[in-house]
Amino acid sequence: MSNETAGSTTAATPPADTQWDLWEVFTQEGEGAPHEHAGSVHATTAEHAMQNARDVYARRGKVVSLWVVPTTAIIASAPSDAGPLFDPANDKAYRHPQFYKVPRGVRGM
């Protein structure tokens, strides 16, 4: 029922513009800095995505490099996996230097 309604609405309106595929944009703000997620753009090709990313996310500031990645290519962990994936990290104190004792007075450790 709801599908029929949606279908007839689409048919009644003029053909919609495609907004093209979604690409995720990562910017590097300065030499040696990591690429960080900035947002997304719609584009027809990788080249087009790069141009749009430049216009939208690098109008000013110190961006020195851009990555664009098709959104569908990103595999993300699910919030429900957060427990099994990340919780064990909390009870492994021996992964941190504070866990270890060294004799008093020893320096450069």
Place this chain on the structure above:
Amino acid sequence: MTDKNLPASQQVGGTATAEEAARVAEFEARIAQGESIEPKDWMPERYRKQLIRMMSQHAHSEIVGMLPEGNWITRAPSLRRKMVLLAKVQDEAGHGLYIYCGTETLGVDREELVDQLLTGKAKYSSIFNYPTLTWADIGVIGWFVDGAAIVNQTMLAKASFGPYARAMVRICKEENFHKKQGYESVATLANGTPEQHAMVQDAVNRWWWPSLMMFGPSDKDSPNSAELMRWRVKRDSNDTLRQRFVDLTVPQARAVNLTLPDPDLRHDEASGHWLFGEIDWKEFHEVISGNGPCNRERLAARRKAHDDGAWVRDAAEAYAAKRRADASAA
């Protein structure tokens, strides 16, 4: 309320609702702890709907906001002012895109949102339905309208929904120049010839009240506020933000010898606030329901821009199709 013929997931009362209530409680506990909600996290449908409504209206406002200023690009009085205005209008387009992209993470298509704007179904900020009559309006818009937007967006940069908050941080960083260039232009005119001073005072007189209306209805008449504040989409109420804007702006007006068109405006020693007169809410409701001075003109201009740009979108698509064909032939 329990119907034994329906599966548990469709029961109005009973298990499904109890489960739902538990999830809502867990969600609200996360928000109370100041955690950020991300697109893949579970959220109440109502939270998703409210955010889509609020964020898309915000994105539309950025896009429509280009129109009153765009009208003046070719008439800017100097190359410097023209460069600045071009950069500002381009920023507004970018800001619209940041927020559309944040809205899309909630599972809605940008195409659908754009369509709602073009068909007149979606709302956008009432301020952009007022005309820009003189060059002084452009300065006053930067000072008042961007100033008011910054007050609002600084709060939204702490919103509980991660993509919205991050878009706001990005926008706030860029928007400070918008306000400052406007104030510089206003100060220049205010210190100019008597005619220039009169022109900028007239612009201030026309934009002051509509700028105060930008913060939305008074708290007592704002149906969405309590819920949005409970979910920390907003941290402050409309009236609190409006007062913050007035307190910031009154001394700025005085510094450049301009008056604000409110005979009731006075400083209250006890609270430290500038108290202001009653807003004409009838005008506000007229403008948001489509009967402002420029509602029709703005939508017509937006539709024309969309249609005039169709060939660019077609060309990009044809080029992409050719590239794909070349690649498969090779």
